[in-house]
Amino acid sequence: MTRMADRVQCDYEAIGVAVERIPGRNGFGDHILAVETRRCPEARADGPGILVLSHIDTVHPLGTLTSALPFKIEGDRAYGPGTEDMKGGAYLALAATRQLGAEGRQTRLPIRHLLVSDEEMGSGTSREHIEREARRARYVLVTEPARSGGKIVTARKGIANFKVTARGVPAHAGVEHHLGHNAIREIAYQIERLEEMTDYDRELTVNVGLVSGGTRVNVVPEYAQVEVDVRMPNPEIGEEIGQRIRGLTPRDPNVELVVEGGINRPGYEKSPEIAALFEHARTLAAEIGFDLVDLKTGGGSDGNFTASIAPTLDGLGVDGDGGHTLEERLYISSIEPRMRLLMRLMETLE
Structure with a gap:
């Protein structure tokens, strides 16, 4: 987990984004908070913003990458531990932030990307940080993998x-x-x-x-x-x-x-605020060229902690299949359009 946090920190600092390293405890790894305020109005830099929420741990034991599930590409599928859940989604957020700069785009709110190290173990050491950041967010975007062929999540058990x-x-x-x-x-x-x-x-x-x-x-x-x-x-x-x-x-x-x-x-339902956020995302997806559909799922995520605090959209990561198994893969064709959707949400939410 330390090497993974090092990589995330290095990649964000390479594009000029400020990084805060939150020390892990109880045997868990560090959490990373990447803060992009250069593209929003200066007066808003310290105010409520957009919280992007990801995790950098997987369910797979150490050594899986070099044994049972090596990284490989077959057609539109990229296999590997965490490709779908959720290294792919964490990367989308990094790529969207980088692309904002590459295209000279501005945001209306500051972007704060929190990457935690213990989601697959219940988020026991990161929950306080998740809820703290949600309290200073107007919106929360969670990069858990898409569901059922690209659907995003607006309610969770x-x-x-x-x-x-x-x-x-x-x-x-x-x-x-x-x-x-x-x-x-x-x-x-x-x-x-x-x-x-x-x-x-x-x-x-x-x-x-x-x-x-x-x-x-x-x-x-x-x-x-x-x-x-x-x-x-x-x-x-x-x-x-x-x-x-x-x-x-x-x-x-x-x-x-x-x-x-x-x-x-805690469970959450699709509130009017979440419904409005979804409709905004659906409009952006249509402009990009794909139909965005939402659903309720029985699986949990860190979005369960934020939905009662700020409107939350979940399942904004890559599309894939086989999560938590030795057949885990993402669909390469989903990377660019879903990165574009994240970028446009960062750009347009206010």
């Missing part, structure tokens, strides 16, 4: 994560089975309760994704745990489902049940 742990009473499975209280059996019961909370009509999903427990096959298990992913359309439903999960009680009174966790990324 929120995300919550929970751990449910059962602690029972261990016993020898053959000699004193009757004295044991099985933590796995308790967790199996709770899994059913959790999965029953899914309500597709309300856009609410509760997914038990990880299960662990027990020590040996001949021991009544003392310990079992599940990890739960929850997706919800808005904070109100998020608070409701959180209360239901935290309210789980053990079926076996001799088993202790502990629930930990909560909302990590």
Whole structure:
């Protein structure tokens, strides 16, 4: 991550953009804030601006580029770890900023590009910086990859994560089975309760994704745990489902049940302000020569943190496919038109 931050800093400084390096903590890398004020009116340089939001981490482990997913180009596809999610989108913002200067274009607002190092791990160390910059922004443009063939995102579900742990009473499975209280059996019961909370009509999903427990096959298990992913359309439903999960009680009174966790990324809907921003972007895209369509997605991003603070457009990065897999790729033909869209948004928003 240090080498990646060095590269971003070097590329921005090479085109004369001021860079602030925000030190990482808790083992995470540095964050980068690139600030372009040379192209906006001087009186506006320190005021509310446009926040462009990207991340420089990927889900792929170190070494993937030199082993399972080397960079290669096949026709319109460029393969590699993070090409779609989201090195491609981060590069678009850099390229759009550079192109503004190359074409002598002016902006009406200052441009601040925040690139964080921990989005794929939940943005635990960067959230405070994201929200601080959003509070001094009129608009937020997020360069997450496009969805479903080029669509951008105007609403996202929120995300919550929970751990449910059962602690029972261990016993020898053959000699004193009757004295044991099985933590796995308790967790199996709770899994059913959790999965029953899914309500597709309300856009609410509760997914038990990880299960662990027990020590040996001949021991009544003392310990079992599940990890739960929850997706919800808005904070109100998020608070409701959180209360239901935290309210789980053990079926076996001799088993202790502990629930930990909560909302990590709040959900947001397409507000009138977001709708107006999208319509502006759609007009610009039509001038460039492509049709811009929006959607709501169940995936989370750092845009979840900003949408309640400033109008946010997400999914403005490259078009691609196979994100988070060893088939990850971007479509080369999407780079120029989507860079142009970002540039025109930077130029015209006020």
